[in-house]
Amino acid sequence: MRVANNRCLLMGLWLVSAASCGQRQQDDHEKSQDKATAQKPTATAGQxxxxxxxxxxxxxxxxxxxxxxxxxxxxxxxxxxxxxxxxxxxxxxxxxxxxxxxxxxxxxxxxxxxxxxxxxxxxxxxxxxxxxxxxxxxxxxxxxxxxxxxxxxxxxxxxxxxxx
Ligand code: HEC
CATH class of the missing domain: 1.10.760.10 (Cytochrome c-like domain)
Known part of the structure; x- marks a missing residue:
């Protein structure tokens, strides 16, 4: 189970093909997107x-x-x-x-x-x-x-x- 998930994650990282890896890989992907948007507000603080x-x-x-x-x-x-x-x-x-x-x-x-x-x-x-x-x-x-x-x-x- 654990091995499969890790492989899935690796594949996700290198191939960015979410479809074959199922929901879990997509979740990870969304999380990293959240990180990117969470960093944004510092850039707009001047406004x-x-x-x-x-x-x-x-x-x-x-x-x-x-x-x-x-x-x-x-x-x-x-x-x-x-x-x-x-x-x-x-x-x-x-x-x-x-x-x-x-x-x-x-x-x-x-x-x-x-x-x-x-x-x-x-x-x-x-x-x-x-x-x-x-x-x-x-x-x-x-x-x-x-x-x-x-x-x-x-x-x-x-x-x-x-x-x-
Ligand atoms: C009844 C008329 C009157 C009103 C109302 C008035 N002033 Fe004056 N103001 C004067 C006069 C007369 C002087 C010069 C005073 C002196 O010779 O001792 C002066 C001087 C000044 C000065 C310094 C001199 C200069 O021209 O740079 C500033 C700054 C100033 N006023 C800002 C304001 C601000 C801000 C307001 C509103 C919150 C205001 N005044 C409201 C009549 C007025």
């Missing part, structure tokens, strides 16, 4: 990241439209003399901690942005969740021609804890 980033951006755009666009405009160019642009500014694409602080605490310091000072004040947005702030900052860092990396909710949470 999950992309999906998460897209969700983050989508949330960010919603927050932007609701809480920022009235002043900074939907094209991120701001309003001359009143509200600064978010396109190509060092505040947006530079240091993450400084950027997170501006959104959490607002600013009435008369920041100089690209050589101009703006007379309006920036309101605090600490009522937004870490996810919402991470989303809106990731959105502005990747929109209006900006090409900076994204910001995570964990990074916002860390800066929020520092300023409490």
């Amino acid at each position: 999950a990241d992309t999906t998460a980033m897209t969700a983050n951006m989508e949330l960010g755009k919603l927050v932007y439209d609701q809480y920022c666009a009235t002043c900074h405009q939907s094209n991120g160019l701001g309003v001359p003399n009143l509200n600064p642009p978010l396109a190509h500014t060092d505040y947006v694409t530079g240091d993450k901690e400084r950027l997170i602080r501006i959104v959490l605490n607002g600013s009435n310091d008369g920041l100089e942005v690209n050589g101009m000072v703006y007379s309006n004040a920036m309101p605090a947005n600490a009522f937004l969740s870490d996810e919402e702030i991470a989303g809106v900052l990731s959105y502005i860092r990747k929109s209006f021609g900006n090409r900076a990396d994204t910001i995570s909710a964990a990074e916002v949470s860390r800066v929020r804890a520092l300023s409490d």
Whole structure:
């Protein structure tokens, strides 16, 4: 019995002719196929990241439209003399901690942005969740021609804890 099965397996390996060996050889064959498909998910793991980033951006755009666009405009160019642009500014694409602080605490310091000072004040947005702030900052860092990396909710949470 054992000998016959082993021979069958060997034949299966070398000849790949399932028909004459019966069910057992087919089972083995299916098992090795399972192995091949079980290894696949590692190759597609990168796709999950992309999906998460897209969700983050989508949330960010919603927050932007609701809480920022009235002043900074939907094209991120701001309003001359009143509200600064978010396109190509060092505040947006530079240091993450400084950027997170501006959104959490607002600013009435008369920041100089690209050589101009703006007379309006920036309101605090600490009522937004870490996810919402991470989303809106990731959105502005990747929109209006900006090409900076994204910001995570964990990074916002860390800066929020520092300023409490
Ligand atoms: C009421 C108008 C107003 C709203 C609403 C507003 N801002 Fe501002 N924002 C300003 C003004 C004015 C400044 C400059 C503040 C200063 O000079 O101290 C500023 C500064 C900034 C800066 C730093 C300077 C720059 O232009 O790079 C960033 C970044 C920023 N805002 C992002 C946001 C984001 C994100 C939101 C929405 C969550 C938002 N702002 C909502 C008016 C606004």
